[in-house]
Each structure stands twice: as C-alpha cells, then as structure tokens.
Amino acid sequence: MFKNDSVSEKNTNLGLPKTKLTVFDVILIAVLLIIALLYPILSAAFLRESDSMYVEITDTGENIVYEYPLDIDKNIEIECGGHNYTVKIENGKASVAKSDCENQICVKTPPISKSGSSIVCAAGRLIVEIKSDFEEKNYADFVIQ
C-alpha cells in the first residue's frame, strides 16, 4: 500500500490540465479576443436589416400614425390639428422643415436620428419619433447569477 503510494507520488500527471500556461491557452485566448474584436464588423454585415429604423409621425389629436423608413429621403406634407407641417427625412435624419404654427419650436429642434428621440409640436399635437425594430432594451439590467 505504502509502496504503491510512493510510486504514484512521482506520477504527477493524472490527465488533469497543466498548471502552467501552454501555447494552446494563448491561442485560445487570442482567438476569442479576435472574435470579440471582429464581431461588430461581422454583425454590421449580417444584422443590418434587423435594426432598421423608421420615423413614426403621430397626430395625437386624431390618433393617426404614419410610418416612413429613415433611410429613404422624403418630404412629407401633413395637416395636423389645423396646422400644416413638412417633415423632411434626409441622410438618415428627420426634422420638421416647415410649419405654420406660432412658436416654431418644432422647426428649431435639431434633426433627430437616434432611436427614441422625438420632435414635438404642441400647437398641432404632432409627434415625430424615431423608432427601431431592434428594441434597444437595457439588457445590463438583467440580474444574472
């Protein structure tokens, strides 16, 4: 029994992983880091359609909703709450180009391009909002154990 033990004492290799960093470890870590670095480029090529954004124009008085893709340039004439508006979609940005409301706040609002941002005209109850199929939820909020 004791003799057996002293023999196995020398035999330190039990088929377990090594206790010193090997070349394969370095290769594995390098490959993972390269995947992590390249992923944004790859996903931009494959996932473009899934995160397409669109402009949602809502007439809150009449409860009418219009939708236009953000990547096609367009001028939209809308009559809303007794006022006439021209919503301009250009270079992936939406803005209110013309309005006959009194304070012109909607025209002065800079063009919007990010999902969730909006232009509001209180006079005609008009909301121009950028929306996205790709719901950008705050996934870091998930509690993961």
Place this chain on the structure above:
Amino acid sequence: MRISSFNNDVSGKNKFSVSRRIAVCGILTTAALMLSYIEILIPPFIMPIPGFKLGLANIVTVYAVFCISDIDGAAISFCRILISSLLFGGVMSFLFSVSGAAMSFLVILLFKYILKGRFSWIGVSVASATAHNIGQLISAIFTVGIGVASYLPWLILAAVISGIFTGIILCFLMKKSFFKSINRELHKTG
C-alpha cells in the same frame, strides 16, 4: 501533507463510498455557494463592463468535473444554481444560469475527453467562462430579443478576463501538495 484516511472505506476496499461521495459533493456545493455569495458582495459599479461577474463558482465546477466525476460536477453546479437562485435571485436568474452552466459543462467535458493534455487550467476556465456567457446570451436572445446579440464581444471579453483570473487560482491550488494528494487518491479510486 498526506491524507491517509481519505480513502479508507469501512469495507477496506479502494472504493469511493456513497457517503463519502455525498460528503465531498456537499462540501464543494457549499464552497461554490459561498463563492457566488462573495460575488454578490462585490459592488457592481467597480466592474469595468456592465453585467461583468468574476465567475468564482466556476473554479469549483471545473475542479469537480476534472477531479471527481462528470456527473458529480454537474450535480454540484446544478445544486449551486438552484440554491443561489432561491436565496439571491429569481426565476429569470435561474433560467439564465442553467443555460450558461449547461453550455459551460459541455465545454468542460470537451476539454476533459477530447482536447485533454493540451491546455492548462487557465485555458479550460477561459473556455468554460466563455461558454457560460454564450449560454446566457442564447437564453437572453429568447427572452429579450436578437438585439442582445450585440453584447457578445463584451461578454467574450468579460469571460476571458474572469477565466484567466479563475484559471490562475486553479493553477495555484493544483500546485499545492494538499490538492495533489487528494487528486491522486481520487484518481486511484476512479
């Protein structure tokens, strides 16, 4: 340091008895549970990446699968997740953890049986941490949406950092004569 009585069964045979097996699994489950509790105590805002966790319990899972047995490793991992979800989390965290742990377990098996002898503990824990994060990401895609996939590079980065960290701890532990003698005893009994 020798643990001569570690393998002295009542029957006198070189056998890893059921009660001893249960005891070892219980100790390791408790250790894993304590490690996941310690992780919760670390405030999240000092972490460089949102959602980043050290994955200290991974140490126990990797150790158990390699040094005790596959099924015991899976059982320890599952019990740890069940208890830690009951104590600190909820249903969502349980589902996320189970999918992560299942992926991680499969990758550890891959390293144990197919890629054996090439990697060190660091490589194994990096791979298993990555698999864990990818498993969680897959269940997140089902529950939240495909958009979460853009979080993948951060998760891989987090897994590499935490995997190197836990791998260094494992390498350090396995050099200790205490663990060496335990491993030899466990190896003989299979």
